[in-house]
Each structure stands twice: as structure tokens, then as C-alpha cells.
Amino acid sequence: MAKYLMLKHYRGAPAPANDVPMDRWTPDEVSAHMRYMEDFADRLRETGEFVDSQALAPGGSWVQYGGEGRPPVTDGPFAETKDLIAGFMVIDVDSHERALELAAELSAAPGAGGEPLHEWLELRPMLSAPTTVED
Numbered sequence: 016m017a018k019y020l021m022l023k024h025y026r027g028a029p030a031p032a033n034d035v036p037m038d039r040w041t042p043d044e045v046s047a048h049m050r051y052m053e054d055f056a057d058r059l060r061e062t063g064e065f066v067d068s069q070a071l072a073p074g075g076s077w078v079q080y081g082g083e084g085r086p087p088v089t090d091g092p093f094a095e096t097k098d099l100i101a102g103f104m105v106i107d108v109d110s111h112e113r114a115l116e117l118a119a120e121l122s123a124a125p126g127a128g129g130e131p132l133h134e135w136l137e138l139r140p141m142l143s144a145p146t147t148v149e150d
Contacts, residue, residue, distance in 0.1 A: 016107045018066060019114040021121060022137040023101040031134035035127035037101075044127055051124045059106060059117070066105035105141075114138055 037045065052068070059065035081087045104121065108114050118138045123131040 016109060017111070017114070017143070018105060018107045018141040019118075020137075020139045020141060021104045021106065021114075021118050022139070023103065023134070024137065028135040028137065031122075031126070031132045033126040033128070033130045033132045033134075037126070040127050044125070044129065047125045047129060052121075055121060055124075056104065064106050064108050064113075064117070066107050068102065068104035070102040071100055111140070114140075 037048070040048070056065055056068055078087050106114060106117055108117065115138065118136045122134050122136050124134070126132040126134075
């Protein structure tokens with residue numbers, strides 16, 4: 016089994032086919048989208064492929080060690096993840112092909128008008144512990 020991170024973006028990826036921002040959806044459209052996500056996760060729980068998922072709050076900060084006796088440095092010359100990443104799901108699947116299949120299905124979550132988003136998801140494999148060789 017291999018773990019993958021599926022990232023849902025606010026922006027930074029190519030525009031989805033249904034490119035209406037969530038803050039312009041009706042409450043029913045938001046509910047339908049969230050229900051799709053929950054049903055998807057429930058199905059993966061049943062197959063043992065679900066690890067975790069979270070929607071992310073819009074606030075956040077970049078933080079870096081500022082040096083001995085100095086305050087941490089916050090924010091920077093970077094794109095803020097609070098502006099880019101809407102949420103994530105971690106899956107544990109048998110193959111890269113299965114991860115692609117699930118990411119494609121997740122990208123079809125409904126959006127404005129109940130139409131599938133066809134959004135781009137970022138699929139990233141998680142590093143596993145390196146293999147150790149014993150003498």
C-alpha cells in the first residue's frame with residue numbers, strides 16, 4: 016500500500032470546467048458538495064483506503080525560526096497556502112493507478128448548479144521510510 020495526498024486548491028491550478036468560486040454557490044450547492052465529499056470518504060473507509068481528510072480554514076501564516084532570542088519570522092514572499100489550498104484527503108491504495116482513479120472521481124464533486132467541478136487536484140505520493148539494510 017502507498018499513501019497519497021490529494022490537494023484541493025482554491026487557485027494555483029488550471030481553472031476547473033465549473034469555475035464558479037464556492038463563495039458564490041447557494042447553500043444547497045455547498046451542502047451537495049460536502050455530502051459528495053463525505054460519501055466519497057465513507058466509501059473509502061469501507062475499502063480501507065481512507066486515511067484522513069480536512070477542509071482548511073482560510074487563515075494561516077508562514078513561520079520560520081528567527082534566530083536565537085529573536086521572534087519567529089511570519090509571512091514571506093511566498094504564495095500563501097491559505098489562498099491556495101482548500102483542503103486535502105490522504106488515501107492508502109495498492110497502486111498509483113488506483114490513486115489516479117480516485118483523484119479523478121473526487122474532481123467530479125458537484126459545484127455551482129449541481130454540475131461537476133472537473134477541478135484539478137494535486138496528487139502527491141508520500142515518502143515512505145527508507146529501507147534499511149542489515150549486515
